[in-house]
Amino acid sequence: MHKLLIDSPDTEMLLLGNEAIARGAIEAGVGVASCYPGTPSSEIPDTFFAMFKEAGFYFEYSTNEKVALEVAAGAAISGVRSIVTMKHVGMNVASDSLMTMAYLGVNAGMVVINADDPFLFSSQNEQDNRYYARLSGLPMIEPTNAQEMKDMTVAAFDISEQLKLPVILRTTTRLNHLRGAVRFGSIKPIQSKGFFKKDPFHFVAIPAVSRNLHKILVEKYDQALELSEKSKYNQIIGSGKWGIVTNGVSMNYVQDAINDLGIGDKVTILRLGFSYPMPEKMIEKFLSNVEKVLVVEELEPVMENEIRSIAQSKGISMPIKGKGNNLFPRLYEYDPGLVRKTIASYFNVPDTSPAMVDVSALSELPGRPPNLCAGCPHRAMYYAIKKVYGPDAIYPSDIGCYTLGVLPPLSMADLVICMGGSIGSACGIEAATDQKVVSFIGDSTFFHAGIPALINAVHNNHNFTLVILDNGTTAMTGHQPHPGVDTTPMGVDTTQLSIESIVRGCGVEHVQVVNPLQVKKSIAAAQASKDFDGISVIISKEICPLYARAIQKAKKARPFYVNQDKCKQHLDCINHLACPAMYIADNKTMINESLCIGCAVCAQVCPENAILPLKKPA
Amino acid sequence: METKRIVFVGVGGQGNLLASRLLGEACISAGIPAVVSEIHGMAQRGGIVESALIMGAKSPIVSKGEADILIGFEPSETLRALNKCNKDTVVITNIHPLPPFTVVIGQGVYPDIDKSLDIIRDNVSLLIAFDGDELAAKAGNPLSLNMVMLGALVGSRVIPLKEDILKETISKTTKQTFLESNLKAFDFGLAASRIG
Numbered sequence: 005m006h007k008l009l010i011d012s013p014d015t016e017m018l019l020l021g022n023e024a025i026a027r028g029a030i031e032a033g034v035g036v037a038s039c040y041p042g043t044p045s046s047e048i049p050d051t052f053f054a055m056f057k058e059a060g061f062y063f064e065y066s067t068n069e070k071v072a073l074e075v076a077a078g079a080a081i082s083g084v085r086s087i088v089t090m091k092h093v094g095m096n097v098a099s100d101s102l103m104t105m106a107y108l109g110v111n112a113g114m115v116v117i118n119a120d121d122p123f124l125f126s127s128q129n130e131q132d133n134r135y136y137a138r139l140s141g142l143p144m145i146e147p148t149n150a151q152e153m154k155d156m157t158v159a160a161f162d163i164s165e166q167l168k169l170p171v172i173l174r175t176t177t178r179l180n181h182l183r184g185a186v187r188f189g190s191i192k193p194i195q196s197k198g199f200f201k202k203d204p205f206h207f208v209a210i211p212a213v214s215r216n217l218h219k220i221l222v223e224k225y226d227q228a229l230e231l232s233e234k235s236k237y238n239q240i241i242g243s244g245k246w247g248i249v250t251n252g253v254s255m256n257y258v259q260d261a262i263n264d265l266g267i268g269d270k271v272t273i274l275r276l277g278f279s280y281p282m283p284e285k286m287i288e289k290f291l292s293n294v295e296k297v298l299v300v301e302e303l304e305p306v307m308e309n310e311i312r313s314i315a316q317s318k319g320i321s322m323p324i325k326g327k328g329n330n331l332f333p334r335l336y337e338y339d340p341g342l343v344r345k346t347i348a349s350y351f352n353v354p355d356t357s358p359a360m361v362d363v364s365a366l367s368e369l370p371g372r373p374p375n376l377c378a379g380c381p382h383r384a385m386y387y388a389i390k391k392v393y394g395p396d397a398i399y400p401s402d403i404g405c406y407t408l409g410v411l412p413p414l415s416m417a418d419l420v421i422c423m424g425g426s427i428g429s430a431c432g433i434e435a436a437t438d439q440k441v442v443s444f445i446g447d448s449t450f451f452h453a454g455i456p457a458l459i460n461a462v463h464n465n466h467n468f469t470l471v472i473l474d475n476g477t478t479a480m481t482g483h484q485p486h487p488g489v490d491t492t493p494m495g496v497d498t499t500q501l502s503i504e505s506i507v508r509g510c511g512v513e514h515v516q517v518v519n520p521l522q523v524k525k526s527i528a529a530a531q532a533s534k535d536f537d538g539i540s541v542i543i544s545k546e547i548c549p550l551y552a553r554a555i556q557k558a559k560k561a562r563p564f565y566v567n568q569d570k571c572k573q574h575l576d577c578i579n580h581l582a583c584p585a586m587y588i589a590d591n592k593t594m595i596n597e598s599l600c601i602g603c604a605v606c607a608q609v610c611p612e613n614a615i616l617p618l619k620k621p622a
Numbered sequence: 623m624e625t626k627r628i629v630f631v632g633v634g635g636q637g638n639l640l641a642s643r644l645l646g647e648a649c650i651s652a653g654i655p656a657v658v659s660e661i662h663g664m665a666q667r668g669g670i671v672e673s674a675l676i677m678g679a680k681s682p683i684v685s686k687g688e689a690d691i692l693i694g695f696e697p698s699e700t701l702r703a704l705n706k707c708n709k710d711t712v713v714i715t716n717i718h719p720l721p722p723f724t725v726v727i728g729q730g731v732y733p734d735i736d737k738s739l740d741i742i743r744d745n746v747s748l749l750i751a752f753d754g755d756e757l758a759a760k761a762g763n764p765l766s767l768n769m770v771m772l773g774a775l776v777g778s779r780v781i782p783l784k785e786d787i788l789k790e791t792i793s794k795t796t797k798q799t800f801l802e803s804n805l806k807a808f809d810f811g812l813a814a815s816r817i818g
Contacts (some may be wrong), residue, residue, distance in 0.1 A: 360708060361705050
């Protein structure tokens with residue numbers, strides 16, 4: 005049995021925050037779960053994937069977040085509890101559906117898990133999605149630790165059913181990727197089938213219907229506010245005259261700081277876990293008992309501004325600060341030291357933080373940026389394209405492992421916006437310049453947001469080359485399947501779609517499928533694309549070696565070595581491929597046998613044929 | 623209880639996430655309140671991987687200068703993480719180098735290990751340094767470096783966890799094929815830090 009399906013309440017387990025959310029969904033009897041993976045949310049759907057058959061609910065990796073949200077919406081309108089998970093930028097993709105789902109509402113609990121990424125550990129921006137609650141009018145809740153990740157997921161379903169609205173549960177990377185003790189609750193039986201009761205004059209969002217629905221949504225705000233005022237996740241803790249308002253992971257930093265500084269008797273904390281709508285009466289009560297307030301919230305001054313506004317409307321005047329000089333930044337994530345230091349300085353108490361070791365004498369350490377793995381097929385395709393198109397062509401890229409191609413010496417990414425952005429932006433660059441353009445997009449990303457852009461490119465007679473880096477999986481987020489993947493090895497039954505057929509179906513006439521590990525053929529394909537006037541597509545098809553290993557489909561290949569008698573130190577292998585299995589020791593180019601997977605690309609690149617397979621497989 | 627803030631640093635693939643997680647599981651078994659933080663995603667591809675375990679506090683991460691213990695799986699990464707330390711920090715480090723690719727393509731110079739160890743030793747309360755890769759290989763599994771480092775942590779006696787609890791946790795979570803070598807690696811680490 006999957007460890008998260010154990011139905012014995014009070015079991016205690018060390019869980020990843022994302023596993024705790026998955027357990028919460030199980031306890032709430034979720035019937036339908038959908039997602040598009042994305043750090044830091046990916047382990048939630050991966051946990052569902054590992055257990056959904058055994059548990060008996062429906063789960064899918066959807067094509068993108070918008071589709072995923074609609075899947076969950078369809079289920080919840082049909083009376084089945086549903087959950088949909090995504091990262092913060094995924095919410096941008098899903099937002100079109102989200103905004104109107106707030107009007108339509110639901111018949112069973114629907115929870116939208118939104119994972120923000122302060123500090124951009126694995127994202128293209130660090131937008132603050134608390135604004136989505138304000139924009140859509142949907143309630144938002146924010147847990148602070150692993151236990152609450154589980155408990156508040158359960159609570160979110162109840163809130164959703166009370167208000168007949170989807171509820172957004174917002175996390176940040178530190179919460180998704182912490183591990184903490186979680187005490188289980190009991191599991192509600194899964195109800196995986198509902199009934200779609202026709203009610204077109206409620207569920208068909210035409211203007212005449214939506215005018216009325218908007219009124220209902222505004223009325224629901226008052227009900228949500230009432231729930232927020234009474235929520236156990238909104239708490240006033242302590243009775244001191246110094247007020248601190250906080251949410252999410254920052255709550256931990258505040259509690260530790262107060263403890264470290266020994267000012268527990270002087271402070272009152274207002275913790276907002278049901279953070280939209282903000283509980284006005286509770287905030288008024290809190291403000292009336294303190295003399296000054298510090299707001300501790302990562303990213304934008306959302307609570308700070310709203311609390312000031314509430315104070316103003318209640319005629320309360322006192323210093324309410326959060327962001328600013330000597331206070332908190334609007335950038336990146338917070339940490340315990342920053343919060344302790346700022347609390348100490350704002351309330352004028354001695355800071356007890358230990359002094360950091362003086363590292364000024366250290367010489368600069370070599371960087372260790374993430375890198376494409378040894379034997380990664382993306383590296384081989386980058387080599388072929390660069391060989392033909394040269395360093396001056398413009399290379400719009402996309403979201404995935406291959407974005408790492410931006411780093412020298414590959415230097416094969418010039419513009420990255422968002423999922424699917426490589427193709428649309430290529431249309432614009434090509435129209436606005438006389439430069440050659442080659443776009444790169446991964447297979448999963450192509451399905452996610454590339455197809456409409458490719459249709460646009462064909463329809464509007466653009467002229468560039470698109471390389472679809474098809475490694476047979478959604479690699480960066482942890483090898484989730486996508487519509488182009490044969491899921492049989494994973495024990496599930498889905499229909500595999502052909503990228504080539506889709507590309508041809510989009511109207512592309514010049515389509516080539518190559519194995520990027522065959523260097524000469526890849527170069528020839530690149531040349532043919534370059535010579536073609538119009539939209540040409542190269543599908544670079546070779547399985548991700550890490551994924552191949554994971555599903556036990558890795559080819560047994562002999563690792564390579566450098567024959568030192570033949571090597572003349574051109575360093576083409578090092579300078580053009582930058583494979584992490586290669587290194588230089590005592591002025592000799594060497595290959596680390598234990599890292600080399602025998603892709604043989606370097607052997608094809610070497611002008612002296614000095615790179616040869618080892619006699620015996622390692 | 624007294625707060626203990628432990629930082630693990632290493633390179634993707636060295637298994638430091640498993641080490642911090644096992645330590646977390648052991649804390650739960652021993653009834654010690656603990657929270658672990660990890661880094662997943664893009665940063666993991668051959669880059670620096672940092673995790674942390676905090677006993678007796680709520681915050682899941684450790685600020686600069688605030689580690690009670692720093693466990694380095696790779697010497698240059700231990701050096702890079704020295705900003706997590708203060709004068710009272712105990713540092714436990716593997717001395718087997720894994721030069722990053724930037725060094726290979728001439729974008730940086732790998733630091734001299736002996737000098738690096740001297741710098742660390744001069745700035746913290748205790749440095750325990752040994753070749754963990756060698757111990758892992760001796761235990762019969764080069765991938766058991768994380769067990770060596772866990773053993774060294776317990777052997778240093780800076781955390782209130784006994785070796786039995788860790789061994790029990792390792793036994794519960796390790797595949798049978800690797801169990802013997804993992805426990806051996808743990809013991810080698812234990813011995814290495816007791817001498818150190």
